[in-house]
Amino acid sequence: DADVTQTPRNRITKTGKRIMLECSQTKGHDRMYWYRQDPGLGLRLIYYSFDVKDINKGEISDGYSVSRQAQAKFSLSLESAIPNQTALYFCATSDLDTEAFFGQGTRLTVV
């Protein structure tokens, strides 16, 4: 089983719809992150969380919200999806100064 699991792996949704992307991890790490990947732009940080009670905005948080339901679970929501949110989304975890472990990604298409 993967250390960082994202669901769904692929999703097509309509403009204006609410959608939630889920992430769970078995690494036992406190720190979790949501990144967005676009061609030619690399990965950009949306939100990050140090523990269940801690949520922080990243560089591109507008239009997104997150929920840290437990140490192992961190979900990303698009309250009203728009086409320019079409991208590949990655969840990651890390502990202190160790490497970040990424999930396999969710490919989201907003039509």
Place this chain on the structure above:
Amino acid sequence: QQQVKQSPQSLIVQKGGISIINCAYENTAFDYFPWYQQFPGKGPALLIAIRPDVSEKKEGRFTISFNKSAKQFSLHIMDSQPGDSATYFCAASIGLTGGGNKLTFGTGTQLKVEL
């Protein structure tokens, strides 16, 4: 504003050759510089990383060269193999209070190693 600039965008190397990818950063507070490798359909995975107190780090065929005064670092892949064909991202981070890495990524380099 792109805090970590990466070049080239794409790179084709013959098998056995040397692949070189360059990155430059602006924020002198960055204190951790990892390189991530990403295969199609997969998430990025850490390849090698360096701290600014050393100028070079080598792990097998992969070497990071770091120039603190120039605010540049590069990845060298020696004896490049077709299995190295992937997208490579440089990144930089500042140690967050309590630890953890909030990574700022470069834009990525698509490497293709031809036979």
